[in-house]
Amino acid sequence: MKFFYTQIIPVPDNCVAEFGSRGLCSRCKRAYEESTVVEKGHGLVVDKVYCRKCASLELKEDEKQEFEKTDAKFKCPSEIQKCDANQLSYEEFYVGTCCENASRWTDKKRKLERLEIVNEIYKRSRFAESEAERDAERAMIKI
Numbered sequence: 027m028k029f030f031y032t033q034i035i036p037v038p039d040n041c042v043a044e045f046g047s048r049g050l051c052s053r054c055k056r057a058y059e060e061s062t063v064v065e066k067g068h069g070l071v072v073d074k075v076y077c078r079k080c081a082s083l084e085l086k087e088d089e090k091q092e093f094e095k096t097d098a099k100f101k102c103p104s105e106i107q108k109c110d111a112n113q114l115s116y117e118e119f120y121v122g123t124c125c126e127n128a129s130r131w132t133d134k135k136r137k138l139e140r141l142e143i144v145n146e147i148y149k150r151s152r153f154a155e156s157e158a159e160r161d162a163e164r165a166m167i168k169i
């Protein structure tokens with residue numbers, strides 16, 4: 027199975043402000059871009075949250091696997107001097123929207139990883155944009 031970077035690289039633990047209701051993978055205990063929530067247990071219903079990779083290992087074919095964006099909130103990604111931001115979305119965190127240190131990507135350790143993830147985010151938003159344009163064109167033709 028092939029995964030995108032954003033699906034298998036967890037956000038560093040020290041950058042997670044809140045895991046939210048579906049942000050913490052029950053298996054590997056890390057936060058990712060997306061997760062799926064599954065009811066587990068017989069009679070006693072327990073919700074389990076899985077990241078893409080853990081879901082592929084833990085869940086059977088017939089178990090529901092709908093992935094949705096995490097509701098976790100993240101802190102400033104800068105390693106040098108963090109600003110007070112602690113409610114960042116996944117995209118805001120990786121792109122570094124909160125302050126200058128964050129946007130300059132001063133963290134050398136994770137630079138490459140971050141670059142790959144931001145590439146993924148941009149690729150997808152471009153794809154979503156071109157889809158929207160095509161929809162608009164189709165709508166125009168109809169008129």
Ligand SMILES: [Zn+2]
Nearest residue numbers: 051054077080
């Ligand atoms: Zn996991």
Ligand SMILES: [Zn+2]
Nearest residue numbers: 102109124125
């Ligand atoms: Zn910041």
